Amino acid sequence: MRLFIEQLLNGLAMGSIYALITLGLALVYGIMRILHVAHAAVFTVGAYAGLLLYGLTGSLIVGFLGSMVLCSVLGVLIERFIYYPLMKYPPYVPLIGSIAVMLSLEEVLRLVAGPYILTFPAKLPFPDLTVGGINISSTILAVYAITALVLLVLWYITTRTELGLAMRATSQDIAISGAMGINSHRIISLTFVIGSSIASIAGILVGIYYNQVYPTMGTVPAYKTLALIVVGGLGSVPGAVIASLLLGTAETLLIGYANIPLPRDALAFIAMIGVLMWRSEGLLGSSR
Amino acid sequence: MSSYVITIGTLIVIQAIAVCGLNVIVGYAGQISLGHAAFFGIGAYTAAILSTKLGLSFWTALPLVLAISMSIGFLLGLPSIRVREDFLAITTIGINFIVEAVFRYVPFFGGALGIGGIPRIMFFDIRLKGISFFYLCLGFLAVTQLICWWFTRSWASLACYAIREEESAASAMGISPVRFKLLAFVIGTAMAALGGSLYAHYMQFISAGDFSFPVSVMLLSMLVLGGMGTLWGPVVGTVILGILPELFRPLVDYRMLFYTVLLILVIRFQPGGLLGEESAMRRVLDPILRRSKG
Numbered sequence: 001m002r003l004f005i006e007q008l009l010n011g012l013a014m015g016s017i018y019a020l021i022t023l024g025l026a027l028v029y030g031i032m033r034i035l036h037v038a039h040a041a042v043f044t045v046g047a048y049a050g051l052l053l054y055g056l057t058g059s060l061i062v063g064f065l066g067s068m069v070l071c072s073v074l075g076v077l078i079e080r081f082i083y084y085p086l087m088k089y090p091p092y093v094p095l096i097g098s099i100a101v102m103l104s105l106e107e108v109l110r111l112v113a114g115p116y117i118l119t120f121p122a123k124l125p126f127p128d129l130t131v132g133g134i135n136i137s138s139t140i141l142a143v144y145a146i147t148a149l150v151l152l153v154l155w156y157i158t159t160r161t162e163l164g165l166a167m168r169a170t171s172q173d174i175a176i177s178g179a180m181g182i183n184s185h186r187i188i189s190l191t192f193v194i195g196s197s198i199a200s201i202a203g204i205l206v207g208i209y210y211n212q213v214y215p216t217m218g219t220v221p222a223y224k225t226l227a228l229i230v231v232g233g234l235g236s237v238p239g240a241v242i243a244s245l246l247l248g249t250a251e252t253l254l255i256g257y258a259n260i261p262l263p264r265d266a267l268a269f270i271a272m273i274g275v276l277m278w279r280s281e282g283l284l285g286s287s288r
Numbered sequence: 289m290s291s292y293v294i295t296i297g298t299l300i301v302i303q304a305i306a307v308c309g310l311n312v313i314v315g316y317a318g319q320i321s322l323g324h325a326a327f328f329g330i331g332a333y334t335a336a337i338l339s340t341k342l343g344l345s346f347w348t349a350l351p352l353v354l355a356i357s358m359s360i361g362f363l364l365g366l367p368s369i370r371v372r373e374d375f376l377a378i379t380t381i382g383i384n385f386i387v388e389a390v391f392r393y394v395p396f397f398g399g400a401l402g403i404g405g406i407p408r409i410m411f412f413d414i415r416l417k418g419i420s421f422f423y424l425c426l427g428f429l430a431v432t433q434l435i436c437w438w439f440t441r442s443w444a445s446l447a448c449y450a451i452r453e454e455e456s457a458a459s460a461m462g463i464s465p466v467r468f469k470l471l472a473f474v475i476g477t478a479m480a481a482l483g484g485s486l487y488a489h490y491m492q493f494i495s496a497g498d499f500s501f502p503v504s505v506m507l508l509s510m511l512v513l514g515g516m517g518t519l520w521g522p523v524v525g526t527v528i529l530g531i532l533p534e535l536f537r538p539l540v541d542y543r544m545l546f547y548t549v550l551l552i553l554v555i556r557f558q559p560g561g562l563l564g565e566e567s568a569m570r571r572v573l574d575p576i577l578r579r580s581k582g
Contacts, residue, residue: 082552085556086555086556089559093512100509100555103548111542223501272378273382
């Protein structure tokens with residue numbers, strides 16, 4: 001029983017990290033209808049930037065903030081120079097552009113930082129807890145706390161501020177929200193700023209959680225998050241979060257208890273196809 | 289020609305056959321597929337198993353390979369009826385991952401070791417290798433192109449174009465989207481399987497990694513670069529993207545970066561592909577072709 005609860009807590013932490021990466025993708029899809037595969041490369045850049053800044057200053061806070069700024073700039077650049085000009089073309093055009101951006105960013109990281117695995121020896125300022133004989137490590141606790149904080153801030157921004165209202169309007173119809181006096185290009189850029197900073201937080205957390213940072217660490221999340229936003233209903237933020245938590249937990253428990261011959265990365269896609277056959281618009285998606 | 293050039297050439301021609309199949313699915317029927325390497329792999333694995341485990345020759349196995357791959361393509365095409373556009377793109381990525389995982393983890397398919405010892409193709413008691421294998425592949429590419437050309441002239445292609453442009457309007461006109469989407473899927477899969485079968489016999493060893501998702505991306509990039517929905521676009525795109533990594537080889541470390549940056553630039557500035565409508569090359573070529581026709 002103790003082992004089960006520990007597995008469950010690990011799985012939830014995994015799911016929280018998935019949720020942090022998937023959020024940006026869901027936001028971008030919601031507003032631009034573009035599958036932002038390069039998001040996973042932004043996530044990797046975030047991990048490297050956090051590691052570099054932490055190494056230089058010894059402060060995790062500087063690492064987090066600096067990396068968030070850098071990733072926001074990167075996200076906006078990708079949006080300005082690749083996605084926005086390609087928006088009028090069929091969806092596979094920006095999709096391939098996005099995959100190409102991801103591959104080239106991975107290459108740049110490999111050339112700049114080297115192909116080997118770097119360690120991320122930071123310790124998050126959270127206590128190790130022991131509740132009723134169950135150990136909760138400081139990293140897992142930090143992952144929970146930071147995810148909860150990010151979700152709370154995001155919920156506040158999207159539902160309680162004027163920016164959130166503008167974002168929701170833009171995601172419903174760019175042309176009409178533009179006609180209503182919303183600077184939709186600015187809103188799109190701000191969406192990328194928000195999504196990319198969340199991705200950089202996720203990158204640093206993954207780096208600390210596994211204590212490793214390497215150029216291709218974004219490859220598996222890149223495709224898995226695609227499955228997750230589909231399961232959640234494309235563009236639905238709550239759906240993406242729920243799907244991420246479910247997948248993280250299911251993966252960890254299945255690997256721990258059921259002896260499945262397939263690798264865990266294929267499980268996400270099998271689950272996705274199953275959900276799609278049942279509800280073709282995803283769990284929380286609305287049919288358009 | 290050196291054997292190096294022949295090897296690169298043969299692989300490019302084999303890939304061109306698969307890309308033509310992708311063109312039928314994506315270019316003609318408008319079904320975004322990011323899992324074409326899975327179909328390529330299904331053809332390769334079927335050919336490899338039939339020739340190593342049952343001892344069939346390439347020629348007797350070929351109809352079986354096509355039949356098996358087409359029925360699998362039919363089954364995997366079924367999700368394409370239920371889902372559209374972005375959903376379909378991600379579903380096909382999923383199919384690619386699942387098929388690759390099956391090849392890698394099921395012992396029947398050789399598991400992580402792959403399948404080795406696939407025999408060379410015999411042609412009237414001659415073992416084909418080197419330049420003669422290249423000519424065989426070229427012949428199959430010609431057949432594939434002929435089928436594509438014939439398809440573009442057929443009534444079925446008109447139906448596919450209609451579905452590609454506006455599915456609900458097409459079905460209101462009495463065109464069954466289900467029928468023609470599946471038809472395109474099956475034809476495209478058959479071409480991919482033909483390419484895969486040639487690939488297995490050429491490499492004589494295959495493993496799951498040869499048919500992973502990056503290969504699908506490469507195939508789709510070749511198609512988009514050349515121009516989707518055009519007859520010669522797939523071949524042109526495959527030749528360009530097949531040769532470029534070899535040309536960049538002297539750059540050693542930087543070659544993948546150049547390759548991907550070039551892909552970004554092409555997508556950014558020629559999103560319709562090099563031979564697509566409105567492309568720079570078409571603007572130059574079209575007046576010349578029209579003049580030569582008189």
